[in-house]
Each structure stands twice: as structure tokens, then as C-alpha cells.
Amino acid sequence: MIRTKITVAIVAALALGCSTAYAQSSAPQDASQDNSGQAPDSTNAKKLQAVTVTGSLIPQTEIETATPVITITAQDMKAKGFTTVAQALQQASFSTGSVQGMQDTNSFTTGAETLSLFGLPVGFTKYLIDGRPMGNFPGLYNGSDTFNSISGLPIDMVDHIDILPGGQSSLYGSDAIAGVINIVLKKHIDAPTIDVRYGWDKGGGGANRRISLADSFTFGKFTSLVGLQFDSTQPVWSQDRALTRGYFQQGTSPGIPLRDSLAYQIYSNDVGPESHYIQDPNNCQALTGLWGGTTAQYSRNPQGNYCGSPNAPAGKTLSLDSKSANLYTHNTFDVNDNVQLYGDLLYNYSEDKSSDGGNTTFWSPALVAGGNTSGYFWDPSLDGGSIVTLQHTFAPEEVGGYQNIMSKQYEKAYMLSFGAHGTFGQSNWDYDLGFTHSDDHLENLGTARVASEVEGYYKNHVLGPQQGTYSGYPVFTPNYANFFKPISVADFDSFTTRTKTVSKTWDNLVRGQLTNASLFHLPGGDAGIAVVVEGGNEGFDITPDPRLLENTTVDYGNGNVYTTPYIWGQSATPGAGHRSRAAATAELRLPLLEQLTADVSGRYDNYDVSGKNIGAGTYNLGLEYRPVESLLLRARYGTAFKVPTLSDEFQRPSGYFSGVTDYLNCARLGFVGSTLGNCPDNYGSTQFKGETVGNPDLQPIKAKVWSYGIVWAPVQGMSMSVDYLHWDINNEVSQLSPDTLSNTEYLCDIGTIDPSTATCANAFNLITRGTAGKLVNGVQLLGPITDITTTKLNIANEQDNAISANFNYGHDIGSFGKLVFDFSYSDLLKHTSQDYAIDPAVDLLTHPGYSTDFKSKANASLTWLKNEWSATLYVNRFGRTPNYQATQSDSYVQTAAYPLAGKLPAWIYYNASVTFNPIHNLALSLQISNLFNKMPPLDRSYPGTTAVPYNTDDYNPYGRAMFIEANYKFGQGS
Numbered sequence: 006m007i008r009t010k011i012t013v014a015i016v017a018a019l020a021l022g023c024s025t026a027y028a029q030s031s032a033p034q035d036a037s038q039d040n041s042g043q044a045p046d047s048t049n050a051k052k053l054q055a056v057t058v059t060g061s062l063i064p065q066t067e068i069e070t071a072t073p074v075i076t077i078t079a080q081d082m083k084a085k086g087f088t089t090v091a092q093a094l095q096q097a098s099f100s101t102g103s104v105q106g107m108q109d110t111n112s113f114t115t116g117a118e119t120l121s122l123f124g125l126p127v128g129f130t131k132y133l134i135d136g137r138p139m140g141n142f143p144g145l146y147n148g149s150d151t152f153n154s155i156s157g158l159p160i161d162m163v164d165h166i167d168i169l170p171g172g173q174s175s176l177y178g179s180d181a182i183a184g185v186i187n188i189v190l191k192k193h194i195d196a197p198t199i200d201v202r203y204g205w206d207k208g209g210g211g212a213n214r215r216i217s218l219a220d221s222f223t224f225g226k227f228t229s230l231v232g233l234q235f236d237s238t239q240p241v242w243s244q245d246r247a248l249t250r251g252y253f254q255q256g257t258s259p260g261i262p263l264r265d266s267l268a269y270q271i272y273s274n275d276v277g278p279e280s281h282y283i284q285d286p287n288n289c290q291a292l293t294g295l296w297g298g299t300t301a302q303y304s305r306n307p308q309g310n311y312c313g314s315p316n317a318p319a320g321k322t323l324s325l326d327s328k329s330a331n332l333y334t335h336n337t338f339d340v341n342d343n344v345q346l347y348g349d350l351l352y353n354y355s356e357d358k359s360s361d362g363g364n365t366t367f368w369s370p371a372l373v374a375g376g377n378t379s380g381y382f383w384d385p386s387l388d389g390g391s392i393v394t395l396q397h398t399f400a401p402e403e404v405g406g407y408q409n410i411m412s413k414q415y416e417k418a419y420m421l422s423f424g425a426h427g428t429f430g431q432s433n434w435d436y437d438l439g440f441t442h443s444d445d446h447l448e449n450l451g452t453a454r455v456a457s458e459v460e461g462y463y464k465n466h467v468l469g470p471q472q473g474t475y476s477g478y479p480v481f482t483p484n485y486a487n488f489f490k491p492i493s494v495a496d497f498d499s500f501t502t503r504t505k506t507v508s509k510t511w512d513n514l515v516r517g518q519l520t521n522a523s524l525f526h527l528p529g530g531d532a533g534i535a536v537v538v539e540g541g542n543e544g545f546d547i548t549p550d551p552r553l554l555e556n557t558t559v560d561y562g563n564g565n566v567y568t569t570p571y572i573w574g575q576s577a578t579p580g581a582g583h584r585s586r587a588a589a590t591a592e593l594r595l596p597l598l599e600q601l602t603a604d605v606s607g608r609y610d611n612y613d614v615s616g617k618n619i620g621a622g623t624y625n626l627g628l629e630y631r632p633v634e635s636l637l638l639r640a641r642y643g644t645a646f647k648v649p650t651l652s653d654e655f656q657r658p659s660g661y662f663s664g665v666t667d668y669l670n671c672a673r674l675g676f677v678g679s680t681l682g683n684c685p686d687n688y689g690s691t692q693f694k695g696e697t698v699g700n701p702d703l704q705p706i707k708a709k710v711w712s713y714g715i716v717w718a719p720v721q722g723m724s725m726s727v728d729y730l731h732w733d734i735n736n737e738v739s740q741l742s743p744d745t746l747s748n749t750e751y752l753c754d755i756g757t758i759d760p761s762t763a764t765c766a767n768a769f770n771l772i773t774r775g776t777a778g779k780l781v782n783g784v785q786l787l788g789p790i791t792d793i794t795t796t797k798l799n800i801a802n803e804q805d806n807a808i809s810a811n812f813n814y815g816h817d818i819g820s821f822g823k824l825v826f827d828f829s830y831s832d833l834l835k836h837t838s839q840d841y842a843i844d845p846a847v848d849l850l851t852h853p854g855y856s857t858d859f860k861s862k863a864n865a866s867l868t869w870l871k872n873e874w875s876a877t878l879y880v881n882r883f884g885r886t887p888n889y890q891a892t893q894s895d896s897y898v899q900t901a902a903y904p905l906a907g908k909l910p911a912w913i914y915y916n917a918s919v920t921f922n923p924i925h926n927l928a929l930s931l932q933i934s935n936l937f938n939k940m941p942p943l944d945r946s947y948p949g950t951t952a953v954p955y956n957t958d959d960y961n962p963y964g965r966a967m968f969i970e971a972n973y974k975f976g977q978g979s
Contacts, residue, residue, distance in 0.1 A: 470562025582655025822871025854895025
């Protein structure tokens with residue numbers, strides 16, 4: 006399939022016959038300065054000293070401007086041991102926020118990767134490829150947010166990456182609140198090149214194979230670069246790592262298995278509300294062949310005995326089974342000395358597989374009690390009558406192996422650009438007129454249980470027909486002996502099916518730019534101007550398998566028929582919409598004095614959404630002061646905005662069923678902190694119906710942004726910079742998670758959060774509870790959570806202050822070669838948020854229940870160069886984060902309920918690489934990631950019921966990975 010897709014893409018690329026980017030690139034554009042792999046541009050030959058940099062539309066003589074720019078080159082990525090573009094960006098010091106990734110296998114975007122600049126939302130960063138906006142990923146981040154994925158970018162075709170922290174909307178429009186990341190692809194290579202790479206993980210899994218080929222061609226006035234990259238990576242399973250193959254043995258409670266086969270009695274007429282397990286009369290003997298022969302009888306006090314396996318976590322993937330193929334082509338045709346035609350194509354095809362294991366592959370009754378789906382029934386044969394529920398996690402032997410029922414994702418994405426640029430005669434006016442189209446198609450396949458079939462199976466084999474109701478609960482007399490027996494693969498296949506969800510996004514943009522770098526003369530030099538007009542449209546369509554949105558009826562016998570979702574235990578987020586947009590941008594660069602330069606830019610964006618116009622104007626003023634040649638003082642102030650995303654506006658009503666901890670009732674029963682895992686299941690993991698929906702009346706998110714800093718180069722080969730960045734963001738679109746709402750409700754109930762605040766009113770209003778609660782041991786419980794609504798509104802505000810510092814130094818050590826050192830550091834000084842403007846601001850640095858971001862990150866590398874040898878040692882320090890108990894209590898203060906609340910130590914690991922050139926055109930490399938096999942910081946505040954004792958949005962357990970690589974350039978001799 007991959008070969009077929011690439012063949013089609015190559016034919017399309019050769020049909021273009023043109024290409025180069027209008028993009029801003031920090032690479033020099035004249036032959037005398039170009040050492041970056043970028044092709045010289047003859048149309049700019051008369052402006053030998055002017056270069057175009059990311060962060061300005063006007064060619065200029067200074068690389069460092071009022072806008073801080075961090076550059077990661079292709080050589081940096083290879084030397085520092087990064088294997089993907091996503092890895093290079095996520096490990097950078099500015100990437101301090103927690104983000105979902107491939108470990109989050111129960112998400113809507115398992116195959117996608119992204120990052121959070123300085124802890125700001127992932128959608129607040131503008132991604133460009135050669136200066137052109139990237140298309141949106143078809144899946145929704147966290148099931149709600151539109152975003153860009155950086156997982157499908159071919160690293161071997163990247164020349165460098167420019168990162169601009171701080172608001173950039175006055176030049177780049179919406180989404181550029183946190184900053185801009187511009188991925189600049191190669192435009193020229195000296196000789197045909199092949200690169201072959203093989204890697205493997207010390208702990209098992211993760212084996213990687215990659216091959217890339219690239220060549221440049223010239224036929225008269227036509228030039229072309231074509232590159233191909235193929236990549237294949239095996240998954241890492243939970244069983245491959247000691248940290249995740251079993252239940253946590255060093256936490257607040259003994260590491261004992263979860264309840265894989267459980268009959269749970271939560272109330273009886275004889276015993277009362279003291280819950281306990283119904284023991285298998287055969288002591289789990291029929292189940293001993295499951296989970297590799299490790300299922301046995303275990304005990305939890307005071308509930309009793311149950312059937313479980315320490316190997317149950319083994320069915321989950323920690324990284325993807327992934328295959329991808331990329332095609333990139335860049336073409337130009339010189340019509341004459343003043344006109345050049347261009348056209349680019351970047352194509353990606355990928356196949357990803359993942360497994361959530363037993364976390365979501367289970368059954369419990371989809372029964373209705375008291376008008377709500379609860380999974381509880383009344384068994385009159387136990388202890389004078391009891392409320393009971395059942396739960397069974399399907400083992401690998403019952404499903405035919407988890408590797409055979411993995412979720413699959415197929416993505417086809419391309420970005421096509423073409424146009425013309427040049428100069429008007431012998432004037433100083435340059436122009437660029439181009440069109441860009443991006444398109445991304447996604448297909449998700451998953452194994453699902455058909456509700457009527459799985460309920461029918463367990464009715465026939467375990468529950469028997471329903472015998473009426475008692476106090477609102479359906480009445481059954483189950484055959485418990487049958488429940489404690491394994492099912493066959495044929496049985497599992499009989500009540501499962503494969504679902505298919507298809508999603509797509511598209512974007513069209515026409516853009517015209519006029520530039521004059523010598524508009525008129527000022528005391529400090531020539532003033533420059535750039536004017537841009539652009540227009541286009543964009544859209545998305547998420548079409549889930551219709552069965553994920555349908556209901557069905559389940560007949561439990563004796564006339565008892567209930568309505569339930571067609572697919573058991575799964576949800577979907579449908580949506581579709583499109584909008585058009587237009588924008589105008591102007592930038593003026595004014596060298597007021599020899600030492601002082603001002604840069605002024607402004608932009609107005611207009612969006613047509615369902616017949617309504619939404620507009621936003623932004624501006625920026627930047628100042629550069631150079632008292633001496635080696636010193637730059639800089640400052641900038643401006644505004645930024647983000648238009649509501651397509652999913653914010655057009656997500657259709659999306660109902661889903663999920664589980665959430667009822668923190669309030671658990672706390673009233675005395676289960677908090679380290680004892681929360683003992684909260685009865687009807688409160689510890691209560692099932693609820695959720696609903697979310699888009700809002701086309703949302704207004705743009707707006708921000709005020711400013712920064713100031715210093716750049717100093719005291720001696721040759723040394724440079725350093727320090728910048729202070731500030732964001733004041735208003736009108737944010739907010740949608741709280743069900744878990745956050747439930748925990749907030751609890752904190753409001755006990756007074757930790759003032760019950761009179763809008764935050765508390767919001768939590769109480771959005772959570773719906775069932776019939777009145779009961780009195781248990783003198784404690785009044787509330788009714789069970791039945792519904793949670795999460796609507797999107799412009800209600801939130803946020804402030805963020807950060808420092809970003811960089812240092813670089815290269816020193817010749819004579820006959821021993823040369824040493825190059827670089828260092829980067831970021832620190833969040835302040836980060837506050839308000840769910841409502843009338844609420845007090847929450848300090849995210851001191852409230853771990855709201856944020857698990859890194860406060861600081863730092864990395865450094867030392868490179869040695871001598872003749873045919875080079876070697877690099879890279880160290881990355883991830884700062885401290887809250888531990889599990891701190892996130893549960895929303896405090897670092899240790900209490901009787903949360904005795905271990907606090908912070909985890911910094912996570913530090915090393916990468917190393919060595920490259921040897923035995924002949925001029927051959928490079929052999931050895932790269933080692935995580936040199937000392939450093940695992941995430943040990944968090945002893947997790948209970949023994951967890952199999953992943955770390956925050957998957959902050960850490961990974963992949964450990965040491967080793968790669969060997971060979972790069973050969975044909976035709977360059979030896």
C-alpha cells in the first residue's frame with residue numbers, strides 16, 4: 006500500500022515542474038554566505054547583504070532582531086540523538102507543557118504528536134512549513150481541540166527549524182499566540198544521497214528502520230530536488246519495561262492486580278452497605294490459563310477475594326507500531342532574470358497501530374437502575390437480597406492476542422504550493438504570488454463490542470432472564486460459576502465488530518506579497534516595507550462509524566427491554582464545517598539611527614462563519630538598540646489572537662459514556678488521597694453520560710504580548726541571549742474535563758475553593774446527580790453522578806511570564822580539533838488562569854491539581870570536531886513536577902489524607918553520538934538516546950493498583966535506544 010501511495014505522489018510531483026517557498030528562512034540567500042544547504046537565489050543577487058529571517062517579511066542585514074529566534078539545524082538534530090522532528094521540538098527547553106502523545110492510547114489522537122510552548126495550550130502555536138501554514142490534523146486533541154500534528158514530518162528532508170516564542174499574530178495571523186514554529190525544508194543538495202539507519206531499544210521493542218534518498222537535478226532553467234523517506238518502527242509494549250509490566254510495588258499500598266473477574270456486592274439486606282466481593286467457589290481455578298497462566302485468587306481487605314493477574318497491564322502499547330513513507334519535491338523554473346516559477350509538494354502516508362489492552366477491553370452489565378445506566382442489579386438469593394455488579398477484563402487468550410485487535414490509523418496528507426516570484430524590472434520592488442493547498446485524510450479502525458450481542462451473550466451464559474425490578478434495580482439470579490470461566494475467541498468474535506471513523510481537513514490559501522527593502526533612506530540605513538494580502542477557506546469533517554452514535558435495544562427477557570448505545574462503552578465526536586477568511590498585513594522596518602531600529606507591523610483578519618463576520622486586528626512594535634556592534638538590546642510589544650477553531654464552532658452534539666471518580670461522595674465515605682482506591686466502585690468509578698457541543702457564536706481569543714531581552718557576542722565564536730516573555734490572554738475558550746469538574750465539586754464542598762465563586766457554581770450546574778442520596782454510617786451521601794455537560798464558552802483568562810536563555814561558544818583547541826558548546830534554558834516565572842473573569846486567579850505553579858507542567862527545562866551539548874571525526878554529548882534536564890498525591894489534593898502540603906504530597910525530582914538524561922568519515926563521501930554514525938537508561942522519577946505516592954506509576958503526559962519509560970547510520974553521497978569521490 007505504501008509503495009502504491011508513493012508512486013502516485015511521485016507522478017504528481019513530476020507533473021508540477023516548479024517550486025520554491027515565499028517562506029521566511031534564516032538561511033543566507035547569496036552565494037558568498039550560503040553554507041546552509043539552501044540554493045542561491047539569482048533574483049536577489051543585487052542585494053548581497055540582505056537575508057530574509059523568520060519573524061520579518063523584509064530582507065535585512067541583521068539576523069538577530071527584536072523578535073527572539075531559536076534555530077535547530079539538521080546537524081543539531083542528528084548530533085543530539087533526535088530521531089524525529091517531534092522529538093527535537095518536544096525535548097527543547099521551551100517545550101515545558103504537558104501534552105498527550107502515543108502513550109495515551111485511549112485518546113482520539115494516539116498517532117499524533119504536538120507540544121506546548123511555555124505551558125500554553127497546544128493550539129496556541131502556529132506551525133509553518135517553509136513559511137506556509139500547516140494543515141490541521143483531522144483528529145481532535147483531547148476529543149475537543151483542533152491542532153497541528155508534527156509526527157509525519159520527514160526529518161531527513163528538514164534543513165532547519167526556527168522557533169519564535171511570543172505572540173506573532175501581526176505577521177502570521179490566528180493561532181500565533183504562544184509563538185511560531187517554522188520548519189524549513191531543504192532546497193538544494195550537492196550530490197545524490199542515500200541514508201540508512203537502524204535502531205533498537207535496550208529494553209525490547211522499538212526497533213526502527215529508516216532509509217532516505219534525495220537528489221537535485223538541473224535541466225537548463227529548470228531545477229528540481231526530490232527526496233523520499235521510508236520509516237518503520239516496532240511498538241514498545243507495557244510488558245517490555247519493568248516499570249510498566251506489572252502493578253506498582255513501591256507505592257502507598259501493596260502492588261496487587263486489578264480485579265479482572267469480579268462479582269461485587271455493594272449492599273445487602275442482611276449485611277447493609279459494607280461492600281465485599283463474591284468469591285468464586287472454585288477459587289479462580291477455571292481462569293488460571295489466562296494472562297499467560299498467571300491468573301489466580303487475590304485478596305483486598307476488607308472486601309475479600311477476587312480473580313486477577315499481575316500480567317494484566319501487558320496488553321497495552323507504550324509506543325506505536327508505525328510505518329510511514331514521505332515524498333518531498335522542490336522545483337523552480339527561471340522564466341527570465343526577473344521571474345521565477347515555483348512549486349512544492351510534501352506528501353505523507355502513515356500506518357499506526359496501538360492497543361489500550363484491558364483498560365478498555367472489558368464488560369460490565371449495561372443495566373438501567375433508578376432510570377440511570379448504572380450496571381447494578383438486585384440478586385434476591387444473596388444475604389436477604391443484594392445489590393451486585395459484575396466486571397470481566399478480556400485476557401489475550403480470549404481475544405486471540407491483543408496484537409491482533411489493535412486499533413489502526415491510516416493517514417494520507419499532502420501540502421501543495423505553486424506560484425511565481427521576482428522583481429519588477431530594475432526596481433527595488435519584489436513580489437510573490439502563490440497558492441497553497443493542504444489536505445489530510447484519516448481513517449481509524451477499532452474493535453468494538455456490539456451492546457445487544459455482548460449483553461445477550463452474558464444474559465444467556467451468566468445473568469439469565471430478568472425477573473422484574475426491586476427498588477428500581479433489575480432483578481437477576483446469576484450463574485456465578487459460569488461467570489468465573491473464560492470465554493473462547495469465537496465467543497469474543499461473536500459479539501465484536503470493527504468500527505471505521507473517517508476524518509479529513511483541508512485548507513486553501515492565495516497569498517500575494519510586495520516587498521521593498523530600500524523604500525527610502527534614514528540616518529540608520531534603508532527603510533523597508535512589506536505588504537501582504539491573502540484569502541482562502543478551510544474545513545473539516547469527522548464522520549464516525551454511524552453505529553457509534555446510534556442506540557439499540559437490549560432484551561433482558563420477560564418483557565424487560567432497555568435502550569442503550571449500539572456500541573458498548575465507546576464514543577465519538579462528530580463534526581463538520583467550513584469557513585472563509587481574508588487578511589491584510591503590513592510591516593515597516595525603520596533604521597531610525599545607526600544604533601536604533603524600529604519595526605512596526607499590523608494585520609487585520611476577517612472570518613466568515615455561518616454568514617457572520619468575525620474580525621480581529623493585531624499590531625506589533627519592536628525596537629532594536631545596538632550601542633556597540635557586539636551588543637543588542639531589544640524589546641517588542643503587541644497583540645495576538647486566535648480565532649475559535651472549527652471544532653469549537655462546528656462540533657456536533659457528542660454524547661458519550663465514561664467513568665469518573667465521585668470525589669465528593671468518596672470523601673464523605675472517608676476515602677481520599679492514598680485510600681481513594683478503596684472507594685466503592687459505584688463511587689470510585691461511577692458511570693455517567695457526557696455531552697459536548699460546538700458553539701458558532703464564540704469570539705476570538707485575544708492577548709497582549711511583550712518581551713525584552715539582550716543579545717551579546719563579547720568575543721568571536723561566542724554569543725548569548727536572555728529574553729523575558731509575557732502573555733496576557735483573555736476570552737479563552739474553556740471546556741473543563743469531567744474529572745476536573747468532579748474534583749472541583751469536592752473541593753467546593755469542603756471549602757478549599759470558595760463555594761460562592763463562579764467556579765463552584767459551574768461545577769454544581771454541569772454535574773447532574775440522580776435520586777437523593779442515602780445515609781451511610783451517619784454520613785449523608787449525594788445521589789450518583791448521572792450526567793456531565795461540558796459546553797465551550799469564552800470564559801477563561803490566562804497570564805504567563807517566562808525567561809528564555811541561550812548560550813553558544815566555539816573554541817579552536819589546536820591540533821586537538823575544535824569544541825562547540827551550547828546551552829538553553831527556560832523557566833516559568835508566573836502562570837495563572839481563571840475559569841471565569843470574576844473568579845480569583847489560580848496560580849498554576851502552586852496548584853498541581855490544575856497543571857502538571859514543568860516549571861523549568863534546560864539542555865546543553867558539547868561537540869568535538871577533528872578532521873574525519875565528530876562526537877557530541879547532550880544532556881537534558883526536565884525540571885520538577887507534582888507527584889500523584891499533590892495532583893489529587895491540589896496542594897504540595899502534606900496532610901493526614903495526603904502524607905506524600907510533594908514534587909518529584911528533576912529528570913536528567915544524556916544522549917551521545919559519534920560520526921566517522923572513512924572517506925570523503927561516507928559518514929558512519931553511532932547514536933545513543935538516554936545513554937544511562939534513565940527511567941522517570943520514582944513516584945511513591947501512587948497506589949499499588951496502578952500499572953503506570955508516572956504522568957504519561959510528562960514522562961516516558963522507553964529508556965536507552967541505540968542507532969547506527971550510514972550516509973553516502975554519490976559522485977563526490979573519496
